[in-house]
Amino acid sequence: MTKKALILLEGNMRGTGLLFVQAALRLGLYPITLSANPAWYDYLAAESIETIRVDTSNVDSLIQECSRLHATYNIAGITSVDESFYASVGKLCRHFDLPGPNPASIERCCDKFVQRQTLAEGGVPIPAFRMATNATDLESSAAEIGLPVIVKPAVGSGSYGVRLCRNLDELAEHTSYLLGGKHTWPSSPRILVEEFAQGPQYTVEIMGNEVIGIVAAEYGPLPHFVYRQFTFPAPLSDDEHQRIADVSLSCLRALDLGWGPTNIELRWTKRGPVVIEVNPRLPGTPDPQLVHLAYGIDLVAEHIKLVVGEEWDLRKRHSQTAAARFLVPDRDGTLDWIDGEGRAAAVPGVAEVKFYVNTKTPIVRKGDYRDCLGYVTAASPSLAETEVILQRAVHSISWSITPFLTPGNQRPLVSQVRI
Template sequence: MASRALILVEGSPRGMGLLFVQAAKRLGLHPITLSADPARYDYLAAESIETIRVDTDNLDALIHECSRLRANYDIAGITSAWHPVCATVGKLCRYFDLPGPNPASIERCCDKFTQRQVLAEAGVPIPAYRLATNAMDVESSAAEIGLPVVLKPAEGSGSVGVRLCRNVDELAEHTTYLFGGQHIWRSSPRILVEEFAQGPLYWADIMGDQMIGIGTADCGPPPHFVCRECTIPAPLTNDEHERIAEVSLSCLRALGLGWGPTGIEFRWTKRGPVVIEVNPRLHGTPTPQLIHLAHGVDLITEHIKLVIGDEWNLRRRLSQTAAARFLVADRDGILDWIDGDSRAAAIPGIAEVKFYIESETPIVRKGDIRDCIGHVIAASPGFTETEAILQRAVDLIDWSITPFQS
């Protein structure tokens, strides 16, 4: 009998891809990764994962490889841990008659301008916004909305290219950065100019139409939006939880989502919860680990069950507080050393200490997720205790960065 294979289109260099591979193996599946550059993911070799080099932007090439694989494997499902190929995965699933998301809904959601339009038409609370395709558009849009504004590419993730512009100089500087060739675009440059929604940041993870959990996050100092810490569950009243859940389901209905995972980010403003972004996928690491520690729900395993047509189980088995602190580079330069991970990991309540980079790695901060050089995860029965455990562990970690010579 042919092995049941799970096809993974691309991977994830910061742990998400590895979690998918490990979950697939636990479910008795044979994971196969299709990637334009398999060398990007060091865990593939470490885990002896079968890989095939293929242009993952080319749907026909992917169909060809999957058809070829069907001669030797029973393809149980196709999925991905990498956001740019989510719509392509949906199209592959449709072609091979496998469970998967609606590719049209995914594409509508991944275009942030279209997403904004759809949510606005449905009456979902969002920041005021304009679309800009040149510097003059940016300037006039910012004048209409009023400073400060957030400039962000109309596609992408991880806060790449996103910046708060508090005055005309910052606005001009970041406009030049985005349109001047420094930012890498996958398509024609389009910028969203948005009202700066001020208030605490929350995030929600949903599977199908079921709310799995609501967490809170803290970003570093402006003008960037680099996440420093995230915690679940968020300390919300019943009314606040209900309002976020209600807005979340409104997003799903408006965007035609509701199959598989959805991650939504909010700011709690004077208007209540305002939607910052809807992502038709799981939030990246370490969010799945936090949900597993806090609620006992393994989102990645349950997602794969859905992908292969098995019945999932989203019942909560735990009631803890889990939190992650990101280690963020404090300067540009060469990382001389980073240590303290074994001492931090030995503290009771610490679930994971992970460094993303090694010694001698050059660091050039971008003001986005790429500035993070590691994370620490803690869990305990209560919020205060988890915070104390996390702080004790982070205090044991240190590193040295030698600035570049000018």
């Protein structure tokens, strides 16, 4: 009998890729990953997943490879965990007559400047914004909007290259970083300068046109945007929840989305919900795990069902409060040790303890998602109880970082951190 294959374009090194592989196997599918370099994803070898090396930036090469696979397998669906390949997924699905997203909508959404233009035209509340391609443009854009401003690449994810610039010195420093060769650009530099929308941040999880729930997101210290904690569902009044949901659905209409998963980041400001970003994909870990812990909905499995043309089920199985705390270092250096995984996992109510790093790893903070050493998730019937569980778990984790040698510091001190 011919195997029903799920084709995955690229993977993910921090957990979501493994969730897709595991969910595909549970659903009786045979996952095959197409990647420019399969060695990037250690879980593929660990799970004995078939991988094929191919230029994933070239749609014609992908069509050729999928056509070759079609001679051996029944290709049931094609998808990706990586937003940057999601437009290619849509093109492949159209070529092979498979369910998939509209590639034009995805491309429009993945360009943050075009996305904002489209949202503005659709009447969606967003921050004031400008586009800059050089230092002069950037400075004049910031002056027009008024400091502080958010400065970020027009294409990217995970807060990569994103910074709050509160004064001219910070603006000059980040301009130098983005345009001085330290930031990697996929093409010519295009920088988005936008108003700093101040207020609590939320992420809305959507599948199709259905709002599944809203996550409360907390950051660490500014000027960077490194997540500290997620809480699901967010503690909101019925009116706040409805207003956020209404604005989120207006984003789908403006951007012509509505097939498959979308997660929308926004802030609750003085004028209510203001949309920061629309991401036409499933969120990364640990968001899917939190939704599963809180409501019993497996976002990854339900997405795969949609991809292969099966009926999905987004009904809540139960209702709990789930939260994740991220483990973030407060300095650069060499990680001597990290300890407490077993103790944290043993705390009743803890669902997962995940470390991304090994001992002797150089720690160089970049001010984005890559700074996280790992996370802890927990769930219980109430927010207060979940907070207590999470606090007990993270307090049992500690690590030691030896600062790098510098000309003025020939005798580095070991810093032991307990969260």
